[in-house]
Amino acid sequence: MTTAPDNSATPTANDSASAELRRGLIAAVLARTADCLAALFRTPTEDAGLNESRYTLLDALRRMPEGTSTQAGLAQALLQSESNLSTLLERMQQDGLISRVRSTTDRRKTLIGLAPAGSDALLRADYLRDRVAARLLASLNDDRARDLYLTLLTLLQQLESELGLDQRSQTATPNLVRTHSASDGVVPAPHWPTQTSATATQVSSTTNGQQP
Template structure:
């Protein structure tokens, strides 16, 4: 007897949506010889205060498990994309920051990424895109994150619109 699930596979749908979106952005990353993980780290640092974060924060915000993050950060440091230093108060931690090289790279990539988001917005409409952002923020907040590598806060947009 075959039994079907009562709900669509939301996790699979989200992965398919991610793959569809990344299909737009992968060629940009390829032009700069960046992996998706490297770009997530650069974007996370670019959006952080003073463009620096503790390595554990980067792992959570960029959804990269700590063991993987260590190797990626080592390669990024070797390539001059990030700098790392240990804070005097806690020598067990690493503070990771953008370099002049990575800031320049982000400045070159930003217009291309923004152009793709503008195209997406033109296809979907601003209201639909805003709704997607809000619904994803709501989903992320609603699902217990005890076993998740990601730690997200709701966007200001959702708070402003009351969604």
């Protein structure tokens, strides 16, 4: 008697289609999560005197290895064109949030950096946004929070690689290892590995233990 071959372990077209649908669902959930986080961060960011565009730009500047960047470098890190940044940079300079000076090594280049008012606003926004994040993620214990962090970081690295950012920029990946000031003192940065060369520079956002 001939026994029929067992094809249960052999992937079928339906299996592949189902896998694609599941991954598409993950992408949809991530996109919706990003939208919700942006909405929830809007109020604390505005309470600090910023909007999301300004916060993101200031955050990118503080992650630059030298603390300054050209407009082209900023555009690359923010996944935008230089022309799209021009008006925003002009207005932020007028408001005293950023500074622009000529490079001492290449006079053709203008370097953009954080002005004191920009650093202060960034610290205030960090503190308020972190409070919102702590409330939203309070249901996760330390192990689940770490697992989620590492999973998302792995995905982020893959996305940056797809965009070519891992080769073109050392500041593409957000520097997630930082500290901030809380009402009861300075809070240490989480001891979670970043596993990326793009976060080699640790950012310390402290104000001598005072609440921003």
